[in-house]
Amino acid sequence: MEKTNFPRSFKAYLPLMALFLIMVFVMPRSPKFNYDYKKGSPWMYETLIAQFDFPILKTDEQIQAEQEKNGSVVIPYFRLDSKVAAQNGNALSSMDLGEWSEVKPALADAMAGLYAKGIVSSANELDRDSGEGLIFVQKDRRASKVPVSEVYTQEDAEAHLREVIVGSWPECNVDSLFSAAGIASLVTPNLIYDSQTTELVHDESVRYVSSTQGVVKVGQVIVSEGEIVTAEIEQLLKSYEQEYDKSVGYVGKRGFMWVGNVILAFSIVLVLFLALCYCNFRVFDEYNKYLYLLMIFAVAAIASSLVAREDPSMYYLMPFTLISLYLLAFFTKRIVFSVYFISLLPMLIFAPNGVELFVIYLVAGSVGMLVFGFFNRGWLQFVTALIVFAVMAVVWGAFRLVDGVRGIADYHTVLDMALAAFLSVAGYPLIYLFERIFGLVSNSKLADLSDTNNKLLRMLADKAPGTFQHSLQVMNLADAAARSIDANVLLVRAGALYHDIGKIANPQCFTENQAAGVRYHEDLTPKESAQEIIRHISDGLALAEKHGLPHVIQEFISSHHGTSSTGYFYTKYLNDGGDPDDVAAFFYDGFKPVTKEQVVLMICDSVEAASRSLKHYSEESISALVDSIVDGKMSQGQFSEADISIREINSIKDVIKSYIQQMYHSRVSYPKRKQK
Numbered sequence: 001m002e003k004t005n006f007p008r009s010f011k012a013y014l015p016l017m018a019l020f021l022i023m024v025f026v027m028p029r030s031p032k033f034n035y036d037y038k039k040g041s042p043w044m045y046e047t048l049i050a051q052f053d054f055p056i057l058k059t060d061e062q063i064q065a066e067q068e069k070n071g072s073v074v075i076p077y078f079r080l081d082s083k084v085a086a087q088n089g090n091a092l093s094s095m096d097l098g099e100w101s102e103v104k105p106a107l108a109d110a111m112a113g114l115y116a117k118g119i120v121s122s123a124n125e126l127d128r129d130s131g132e133g134l135i136f137v138q139k140d141r142r143a144s145k146v147p148v149s150e151v152y153t154q155e156d157a158e159a160h161l162r163e164v165i166v167g168s169w170p171e172c173n174v175d176s177l178f179s180a181a182g183i184a185s186l187v188t189p190n191l192i193y194d195s196q197t198t199e200l201v202h203d204e205s206v207r208y209v210s211s212t213q214g215v216v217k218v219g220q221v222i223v224s225e226g227e228i229v230t231a232e233i234e235q236l237l238k239s240y241e242q243e244y245d246k247s248v249g250y251v252g253k254r255g256f257m258w259v260g261n262v263i264l265a266f267s268i269v270l271v272l273f274l275a276l277c278y279c280n281f282r283v284f285d286e287y288n289k290y291l292y293l294l295m296i297f298a299v300a301a302i303a304s305s306l307v308a309r310e311d312p313s314m315y316y317l318m319p320f321t322l323i324s325l326y327l328l329a330f331f332t333k334r335i336v337f338s339v340y341f342i343s344l345l346p347m348l349i350f351a352p353n354g355v356e357l358f359v360i361y362l363v364a365g366s367v368g369m370l371v372f373g374f375f376n377r378g379w380l381q382f383v384t385a386l387i388v389f390a391v392m393a394v395v396w397g398a399f400r401l402v403d404g405v406r407g408i409a410d411y412h413t414v415l416d417m418a419l420a421a422f423l424s425v426a427g428y429p430l431i432y433l434f435e436r437i438f439g440l441v442s443n444s445k446l447a448d449l450s451d452t453n454n455k456l457l458r459m460l461a462d463k464a465p466g467t468f469q470h471s472l473q474v475m476n477l478a479d480a481a482a483r484s485i486d487a488n489v490l491l492v493r494a495g496a497l498y499h500d501i502g503k504i505a506n507p508q509c510f511t512e513n514q515a516a517g518v519r520y521h522e523d524l525t526p527k528e529s530a531q532e533i534i535r536h537i538s539d540g541l542a543l544a545e546k547h548g549l550p551h552v553i554q555e556f557i558s559s560h561h562g563t564s565s566t567g568y569f570y571t572k573y574l575n576d577g578g579d580p581d582d583v584a585a586f587f588y589d590g591f592k593p594v595t596k597e598q599v600v601l602m603i604c605d606s607v608e609a610a611s612r613s614l615k616h617y618s619e620e621s622i623s624a625l626v627d628s629i630v631d632g633k634m635s636q637g638q639f640s641e642a643d644i645s646i647r648e649i650n651s652i653k654d655v656i657k658s659y660i661q662q663m664y665h666s667r668v669s670y671p672k673r674k675q676k
Contacts, residue, residue, distance in 0.1 A: 023298075047221060058210070085115035092107060162174050280332070283335070293339060363391055450497060460504055481656055555594075563592055
């Protein structure tokens with residue numbers, strides 16, 4: 001019956017010890033910001049004080065708003081030409097102003113002041129509505145922002161010179177002087193507009209927005225105990241957390257850190273070990289499957305650790321859902337879900353937002369296991385990837401809503417999740433490499449073996465058609481029974497189809513294949529007949545070996561009769577006065593069923609064969625037949641080594657009874673048409 005005791009072989013614990021050492025060394029070496037907080041909720045911890053200076057990060061919304069603002073603002077860029085002032089100053093000194101030569105020093109000073117601030121050709125170049133009233137002026141290889149109000153146009157500069165003369169010499173006719181001396185020609189632009197540099201500076205201002213907005217000094221209070229976490233405090237905490245994870249090393253004694261890592265690693269490995277004990281104790285006996293399972297678990301833990309150390313944002317790009325598919329190829333969903341759940345636990349320890357990632361991949365992987373059973377062939381695998389991506393996006397979006405984020409789409413994260421989902425499809429073919437390396441049989445392989453067009457099954461249909469039909473009926477019966485106890489349905493189906501292939505060697509020996517009038521056993525003794533019957537086991541194993549059937553299928557051939565007897569000839573031998581101490585020739589030399597799948601096949605094979613001998617297929621007769629066969633197997637100890645419970649055996653019996661009743665249901669008699 002069902003066993004839950006621990007494996008006794010030391011061999012089973014060696015891989016666990018290796019996994020434990022791996023887990024110890026992939027554990028984080030630096031402290032983690034272990035505070036759980038949410039905007040709008042009170043701070044549940046002690047008052048948090050900054051242990052170091054750290055910059056305050058801007059939110060995504062702030063950065064986006066600044067980029068949009070910078071994109072709408074264009075600040076003109078000008079180069080200052082210093083030669084213009086010198087040339088025009090020399091021209092003024094040599095200019096003949098006639099009776100108003102005394103004005104020349106005042107004009108020279110005024111012009112020097114104008115050129116010092118800068119003169120542009122027109123107001124259009126300044127574009128006073130852009131750049132918030134600022135321009136860039138490059139002087140002596142340095143560019144600085146200058147208010148537009150401090151720069152002159154040619155018109156403004158000429159008007160300023162006129163005001164200087166009128167203010168000091170009101171009797172002077174300024175228009176005549178300017179016209180006669182050509183003073184207006186001395187007012188030329190010394191600020192040259194640079195359109196190329198203007199565009200370049202504008203593009204850089206849009207692309208490169210500072211990600212920080214101030215600094216929090218060491219010793220400053222970040223948040224007080226019981227204080228409501230507002231949007232500002234939340235941003236302070238995120239900024240502090242990021243700087244904490246980057247710059248804070250381990251400050252305690254290194255020995256304490258190692259002790260903590262050892263305990264955590266041991267805890268995770270222990271949970272995995274207990275899950276295997278409770279879900280499928282027999283996995284420890286299938287050593288290749290056991291090693292494969294631990295290898296997948298170790299790879300998941302190492303990948304999670306490496307991503308946390310290099311770039312935590314890459315977590316969304318990692319196809320962790322592929323773990324569930326790699327496990328599902330060789331194990332039942334019951335054990336797959338448990339192991340997959342535990343394989344995500346290191347993520348809670350390593351990742352900064354471990355809870356969010358854990359929930360995303362747990363839900364996506366669970367849904368992936370469900371839909372992969374329907375979309376696992378050819379291009380349909382991309383349907384699975386699309387569904388997994390949709391689930392990840394929905395759960396991720398739910399966390400954004402909980403965080404209070406509105407209207408901001410993180411396209412990089414969404415794209416990473418899409419790539420992770422489709423990498424699950426791209427990485428799945430590696431299952432065939434694992435199948436070869438570890439000597440396993442995947443569910444895809446079992447599905448291929450169950451194709452009745454396979455060469456060996458066609459041979460069975462041609463040479464032993466009665467046995468082939470029997471195998472098909474057993475397969476359908478075993479399929480229904482296996483589903484009722486969560487056994488591996490694909491494995492049971494394949495085992496049912498091949499369990500009697502040994503009858504190909506001598507089909508007429510078996511009643512279901514005998515032609516009319518054939519009496520194969522008529523001239524044989526009961527012992528000889530029993531040996532002919534029993535030989536289909538060894539013949540089946542030889543055929544299985546020749547055609548390369550997996551060992552797990554060969555086990556069905558050896559176990560479907562267990563160590564029971566050939567009942568008909570055994571009883572005949574004893575009734576004819578045979579020696580009860582000389583009956584070894586009447587017993588099969590196989591082994592008793594060990595797995596649930598092998599138990600299912602043994603029961604279904606016996607019931608299907610025996611049901612053909614019933615004269616009346618009433619509910620009572622079918623129930624009595626099934627009960628007698630199962631009880632007989634149990635009394636013979638055929639299930640003594642099997643990992644199956646009484647409850648599961650009763651479930652199998654109920655399903656078989658219902659199935660046979662439907663197979664042999666009575667039909668309605670068609671009325672005869674009256675002759676007119």
